Amino acid sequence: MVDNTEELIAKTPEAIREALGIEVKVRHDITEIDLKQRRLRVQEQDNPRTWWEPFDQLMVATGALPIRPPVDGINATGIFGVNTLESGIQLNRFIRENEPRKAVVIGGGYIGLEMAENLIKRGLEVSLVERAPEVMGTLDPNMGALVSKALIDVGVDLYRDESLEGFEITRDRVSEVITDQRRLPADLVILGMGVKPNTTLAQAAGIPLGDTGAIAVDDTMQTRVDQVWAGGDCAESFHLISQKPAAIALGTVANKHGRVAGTNMGGGNAIFPGLVGTAVSKICAVEVARTGLQEKEAEQMGAEYVSEVIVSTTRAGYYPHSGPITVKMLAEKGSGRLLGAQIVGREGAAKRIDILATALHAGFTVAEIADLDLSYAPPYSPLWDPVAIAARMTLKKV
């Protein structure tokens, strides 16, 4: 889809220097943060020399790392975690040079599913091993099942309720994935087991983490250390529905973090507004979206809730390319306040989640959502938008 990986680089160091006068140093590692003397130990990657760089203010934006389970052979050739442009380039090179036939993807989250789909498109035989009963754990299992089906439909061999136990390594190279139920031949393994905040450096320096394991910040994105800020996948965010900090590794969130932290570091005033847990993805021809709390999160929060699932169409039923859309809604019992929503469907389905994300920000009840003046024309929607139908049906249970 993209011919040249350079197209994916939003800004080069040179462009940033030219546009903003900011000196960007790539290929430099920070090996230590010294909070007392307010300095960083820097090491250039191709140079043994290290030095201390002083700072007045510090922004920690160390991102996240793919989870690598502590099993033997995890570092063998042919096993990839894909979370950076560089790791994608390496994987691409490996496929070109080694022409693997059988791929095993471990984990059915966003990355695992996108990798499974694209490896199928490149002609590999793909198996996917998922520990949970259904893929896409950010959805409830009854909605995740629709995504599992889409994967099977494109030819992925899906193994659910099954856990990674180890690898068979032959001459430093992976040859089999060993699960608690079988052995799967593998020329290539993708780790799609999620990411964890990359906080090693911050933790070593004594910058406090929150309960989520990400760096604790206030609503200005300042850590518990004066004039030390954090943002992106390594930092927590306030979740407006659970009313608790959350660690959500998404670009939208990271961008907002950066804007808020940067404004405040520059002497301005900005507040991170909080998030509601919105995310979308596309798996094969299926669009997937969620916002707010899923059932297990609502339970953790101690909320009494009702839920409903409806099936409708993405466009007017008689309109060409109208396809199915399934909408699930969770509402607080009694008040009817929306707690969360999930959508799985064909083209045009997913972006509707933004209506419900906005409704969550507004604190709307399902009764209010059912009454919204939403748009209708046959190319876009049935007369009652599926989200309004879902709200009306959920209302009956409130």
Added chain:
Amino acid sequence: MVDNTEELIAKTPEAIREALGIEVKVRHDITEIDLKQRRLRVQEQDNPRTWWEPFDQLMVATGALPIRPPVDGINATGIFGVNTLESGIQLNRFIRENEPRKAVVIGGGYIGLEMAENLIKRGLEVSLVERAPEVMGTLDPNMGALVSKALIDVGVDLYRDESLEGFEITRDRVSEVITDQRRLPADLVILGMGVKPNTTLAQAAGIPLGDTGAIAVDDTMQTRVDQVWAGGDCAESFHLISQKPAAIALGTVANKHGRVAGTNMGGGNAIFPGLVGTAVSKICAVEVARTGLQEKEAEQMGAEYVSEVIVSTTRAGYYPHSGPITVKMLAEKGSGRLLGAQIVGREGAAKRIDILATALHAGFTVAEIADLDLSYAPPYSPLWDPVAIAARMTLKKV
């Protein structure tokens, strides 16, 4: 697109009788409402006999009629107003039997534009005459201009700032459209000059109309006459942003009217929630959407407002089939409260209006909209959704 017009009939009289036990009489005209004796004069269409039918409660749902300007020849053969399934069938038959080559569409609203597009697709030469500087008067002219361009691009001869003066009729059949600036040869004329509430019957009976010319109703959809209700294109709706009644002839509104009136007539309790003026349409490859107030409506309301127009992309810039999207936003000066929004763009653009419709219901400011936790993935959106970008840029002017 639809092979058989029967597919477009949502429910037949038989189906309604069977499902709901409601006796539906089609091909019966009501010629008089007698409010004193609470009865209707009924005439069967193929029968000279009339009779009085008593009622306890009455629902007036007489819809709207296409505006037919009082010019000579307006009733000649070849001139069509298209507002019912029956009128569409008649037009279709006329085209099949007469094979017109040159069509002139009068008026560049939803119906006029959709007709122009589809007549072009059927191979006719199409001219469109619009009185205003740009088509699609429900948008501000700077946004309407984008729709005008789309029309010209598909081959419509567009005449703006030009008014209908009359017709040349040859042997009872239209042969030319006469405007204030030229004569346009025409084998077929489509009237797309909008609709007006069909209130003749109600007015004759003494059911009061509102300032909009539609039947005045309260929020239960009851008219000023006890136990006489009205809904659909013939009735007013409360507009939540202008805080005044409005006459909006859209299916979404009519459906909500019907649900509210029916619930109340049946002894239940329902309230029409009010509308914010949301509408979408598709003209050629261009998606068009609006909600809230356009500039002239904001002026009529006496609001001090700022506006901004931004151009972004429907998907991530590097993603296949990413196309342009233009978003215009109006916000109250000082408070920053959203007053209205308009969107013109390629596939995926229009349905975003629902985010802003929801924001209008919530009374959100552009600052709040800029901070919404909206969804992002490359197939759906650039990282900052165009509506969030528009909100942020509008905020700078507030």
